[in-house]
Amino acid sequence: MALISQKPQLDPQYLEKLQDYYSEHKVIPSYSVLAGLWGISAKSWVSECVKRFEEAGFLDWTPDKQLKPGARFFERKLADSTVQAGLPNPAISDGYDLITIDDWLVKIPSKTALVRVKGDSMIDAGIHEGDLLVVEVQPNANVGEIVVAIVDNEFTVKYLQKERNEFVLKPANKAYPVIRPKGRLEIFGVMAGLARRTR
Amino acid sequence: MALISQKPQLDPQYLEKLQDYYSEHKVIPSYSVLAGLWGISAKSWVSECVKRFEEAGFLDWTPDKQLKPGARFFERKLADSTVQAGLPNPAISDGYDLITIDDWLVKIPSKTALVRVKGDSMIDAGIHEGDLLVVEVQPNANVGEIVVAIVDNEFTVKYLQKERNEFVLKPANKAYPVIRPKGRLEIFGVMAGLARRTR
DNA sequence: GTAGCTTCCGAACATTCGTTCTGTGTCATC
DNA sequence: GATGACACAGAACGAATGTTCGGAAGCTAC
Numbered sequence: 001m002a003l004i005s006q007k008p009q010l011d012p013q014y015l016e017k018l019q020d021y022y023s024e025h026k027v028i029p030s031y032s033v034l035a036g037l038w039g040i041s042a043k044s045w046v047s048e049c050v051k052r053f054e055e056a057g058f059l060d061w062t063p064d065k066q067l068k069p070g071a072r073f074f075e076r077k078l079a080d081s082t083v084q085a086g087l088p089n090p091a092i093s094d095g096y097d098l099i100t101i102d103d104w105l106v107k108i109p110s111k112t113a114l115v116r117v118k119g120d121s122m123i124d125a126g127i128h129e130g131d132l133l134v135v136e137v138q139p140n141a142n143v144g145e146i147v148v149a150i151v152d153n154e155f156t157v158k159y160l161q162k163e164r165n166e167f168v169l170k171p172a173n174k175a176y177p178v179i180r181p182k183g184r185l186e187i188f189g190v191m192a193g194l195a196r197r198t199r
Numbered sequence: 200m201a202l203i204s205q206k207p208q209l210d211p212q213y214l215e216k217l218q219d220y221y222s223e224h225k226v227i228p229s230y231s232v233l234a235g236l237w238g239i240s241a242k243s244w245v246s247e248c249v250k251r252f253e254e255a256g257f258l259d260w261t262p263d264k265q266l267k268p269g270a271r272f273f274e275r276k277l278a279d280s281t282v283q284a285g286l287p288n289p290a291i292s293d294g295y296d297l298i299t300i301d302d303w304l305v306k307i308p309s310k311t312a313l314v315r316v317k318g319d320s321m322i323d324a325g326i327h328e329g330d331l332l333v334v335e336v337q338p339n340a341n342v343g344e345i346v347v348a349i350v351d352n353e354f355t356v357k358y359l360q361k362e363r364n365e366f367v368l369k370p371a372n373k374a375y376p377v378i379r380p381k382g383r384l385e386i387f388g389v390m391a392g393l394a395r396r397t398r
Numbered sequence: 399g400t401a402g403c404t405t406c407c408g409a410a411c412a413t414t415c416g417t418t419c420t421g422t423g424t425c426a427t428c
Numbered sequence: 429g430a431t432g433a434c435a436c437a438g439a440a441c442g443a444a445t446g447t448t449c450g451g452a453a454g455c456t457a458c
Contacts, residue, residue: 042438068226102300102301191398193394198390
């Protein structure tokens with residue numbers, strides 16, 4: 001019996017406690033701190049547990065041999081609406097290797113800005129007041145893209161369109177007028193995504 | 200002269216290199232590694248630089264005296280739509296101390312799941328196909344909240360409403376019917392936010 | 399020039415790190 | 429009731445950590 005590789009089980013609470021610690025401090029603690037965190041009094045046992053988390057993909061090592069979060073550390077239960085429900089098994093994250101919402105939304109951190117949306121002029125594009133718009137800062141954009149433009153010294157979020165060889169800013173709400181900027185149209189950046197908090 | 204506290208200047212490249220290292224490994228390296236990273240050959244000087252970053256709010260310490268990212272470490276340009284535009288100064292992030300989109304959206308990591316939205320039945324609530332729904336997993340919800348329910352073994356995102364003492368699931372799209380579940384209504388969780396990528 | 403900063407190097411040092419090895423108690427199995 | 433996993437404790441140890449201190453080189457100011 002037991003020839004089949006039966007992985008040693010890990011206390012799932014250990015991982016949760018580590019994740020909580022990490023989400024508070026953004027750092028993996030030392031073995032002694034981990035021991036305290038887990039209610040263990042032997043570093044040797046911490047070492048053993050770390051090895052198992054490492055094999056499971058939750059922890060990893062930097063090239064400098066420092067402990068760091070592994071590929072699955074930030075894994076959240078990601079579920080496809082189409083996926084069969086009721087399954088508590090780890091097969092949920094099929095195909096997806098989502099790391100962080102930040103990483104998913106922000107591709108070029110140094111060129112990304114966050115703009116809080118004011119008003120409901122883009123409501124038909126699913127952009128609500130209070131949403132956090134992820135914007136890639138760049139001075140130009142293509143027609144059809146949602147851009148953050150600077151009009152009258154204020155940020156405006158609108159569709160970029162062309163009318164009779166002139167750029168116009170089109171809201172996604174019939175109650176608002178199309179903006180036809182006189183002279184140069186100053187573009188702050190292009191919308192790359194958004195985040196909304198509803199609770 | 201120079202009685203006014205003139206903070207010692209820091210090489211901004213140092214911070215960028217640290218941020219790059221962190222975004223790759225999700226961990227703050229040791230002083231010796233930092234020395235290599237910064238092209239410095241004395242740990243004592245690294246120690247000095249770290250102290251300055253700490254005073255500037257970019258680095259901090261855990262209660263266990265381990266170095267960790269400070270409040271300003273993850274700072275992004277956050278702009279309010281109402282704010283006067285054209286300003287490249289750091290005063291943009293007035294009032295807001297936004298850390299990470301993740302932290303902004305996810306309050307309880309261990310109870311948070313991500314659900315990819317299928318279909319357009321909630322389009323009028325600004326929820327599009329392909330959006331990533333941030334869901335707080337819990338077996339019950341209040342009337343009026345947007346919930347992820349399990350109907351016919353599939354996830355469904357809908358408003359939770361009450362009709363004649365019975366819970367119903369209401370889409371935000373006139374083209375879809377109200378779902379009246381027979382028997383118990385199984386709730387997976389409550390919507391807490393969403394993330395959308397458009398580029 | 400010389401006095402005073404600032405930037406950086408190098409060595410010394412106590413502390414803490416993670417590993418290894420041995421030991422103990424508790425199960426389930428035959 | 430002997431055996432062997434398994435989950436943990438405890439001590440011991442070299443290696444690595446971060447701090448402290450002294451010093452060297454460069455710049456500025458008077």
